[in-house]
Amino acid sequence: MALSLLLLAHCDGSPGLDGGAETDAGSVDAALPDAALLDAGPLDAGPDAGMDAAGSLSSGVVTYDRRPISSAGLGAATPDPVGGATVVLIADGLEVARAQTDADGRYSFVEEPSGEVQVRVLADSARPPIAVTDFAGNVYAFSGGVGALHITEPDFAGALALLDTQRDGLRFAAEAFSRAAEFPPLEIRWERGRTTPGGTSYATGDELWILGGPTDTDEYDTPVLLHELGHYLQWVYEFSDVPDGDPHAGADTDPRLAWNEGWPSFFSAAARGDGSYRDSVGGVTAIDLDLGSLPFSGEYVGRASAPMSQRLSEWLIAGSLYHLYTSGDLTTQRARSFAPLTQWLDDPGHDRGAFGRDFVDFLDGYLCVSSGADRARIEQHVVRDRRFPYDLSPTCPKPGTPRLEQSIDPPRVFLPGTVLRDQRGRSLRVIQIAR
Incomplete structure (x- = not known):
């Protein structure tokens, strides 16, 4: 089985992850250079790997190569299931349904569409809301046939490792902070082997930039990744x-x-x-x-x-x-x-x-x-x-003592010609609705 490697556009004004039927492989996918296809290798998941309780054939499991870290360095790659990843069922190039992998990496759909059927796995989680993107904001994704998919290609295995680690971290944080509401959507910017002039990972509100260099392997450095997630929590609380x-x-x-x-x-x-x-x-x-x-x-x-x-x-x-x-x-x-x-x-x-x-x-x-x-x-x-x-x-303070409230700055006055921007500094495209 061959897997097609993709990057899905995920930026303002472009087809995003919720593009519905229009978000097909031809409209938003950007093939990676020198990595257009990936041999998934043997898919030995047992004779019943493609069946869920209802007997659907539209099911399978997603695993990826992960390298554990120890005092001796990074260990050999071992298969690891990815939990919470978004799986899109596609028939004849159109989206049919979506599901999330469970803790064992399994997914299933009740739909059994006809035509040319495949699945697209995104380095994206709905609960908690996390997306792993490149520096340009494109979500890592890959496509293949329905069934067992094992990812060995370093870019996409690394993206799934990032998603898996930060998803586990936010689930722990929800318990530790006794949080019932979802966390604000988190975007993780990462490209294997690439960095910026600053050369270090950092957090900017709801974005984490995981940076290093040509030989850095932060995608597998779980302690470092969760440290960066801690900065995101400092922003939240x-x-x-x-x-x-x-x-x-x-x-x-x-x-x-x-x-x-x-x-x-x-x-x-x-x-x-x-x-x-x-x-x-x-x-x-x-x-x-x-x-x-x-x-x-x-x-x-x-x-x-x-x-x-x-x-x-x-x-x-x-x-x-x-x-x-x-x-x-x-x-x-x-x-x-x-x-x-x-x-x-x-x-x-x-x-x-x-x-x-x-x-x-x-x-x-x-x-x-x-x-x-x-x-x-x-x-x-x-x-x-x-x-x-x-x-x-x-x-x-004694019980009942009023809290000191911070003073609130007066509302900003926007003069003509002012460029409005969102919290990440991106300019806004404003549409005036006629009354």
Whole structure:
């Protein structure tokens, strides 16, 4: 079986993922150079792989090559099912129906159309809403016959790895934040081996740019990807400030930047249930840390004689958060670790360390929201072991105390000729409706 590799246009004013019957292979697909066709290899999924409970023939399973990361570097590729991916059933070039793969990568349709039938798999998830695109905003996709599809081509296997990782991360976040509503749509911009002048991954609101270089393999670096997802969550819940400075927060960093970088590393570990933080380049592990056993020296500790607003390392923060998170019953500690983000740091009146939200403000919220829980652990690990001079003296408001509300700027006045733009800075095409 051969798979056709596609990139689907996903930008304002062009046929998108919901183009219906008009979004056929000829209208929006852009064939990749030197990768127009892919041999899927043997499709040994068993004699019943194409059957669902209702007996439909329009079913199958989607797997892709994934490379696990360890201290030794990236391992050999192994088949992994992709959960939550969008699968489009196409007959004679027209869309018939859509489905989502389950946790085992399986999909099925009740429709059994006639004619030339195939499926198109998108690196796109409806719940939670995630799309993996190239730098131009085209969604990664591939087409093939109905049944078992295994993706080995690096570009598309990498896109599915990105989708799989971030989908798992958002599902964990929904539980940790007790969130019932869907998250805002997330777009992940990535092209294997390509970067920008900045040369590092970063988040801009509802977009994550996963960047590296010709030999970087961030698509398989799960700890790094979930760290970047942590920045997206900081945007969603607004519990962090981003001061000017190098995004690679290390030792002697502005305390707000250290918090802005340290929390995502903690989130990455919590979401995986694993304190390791690894980043590979060229298949070799370049960063290999364990948040559960960081050294008690160097950049991993503070300065006991300095003020609480001192410059410090993101790793001191990430390790301390992970220590609290893993110090007791997981359900209890998860609630204590995430509640301050939405019940304390969202109030501008709670600012006691450096100006802006930082590690001190989180610790204040941890103690106040949880009625002093883990005070002894904070004193032992943060103050004594990590030598950060937190004073354990937050000002916890009495029940019923009104919150301090941020002032609201007056509405902007748009003068004639002003170019209106959306939140990503794209100009708007405005259509005037006659009355």
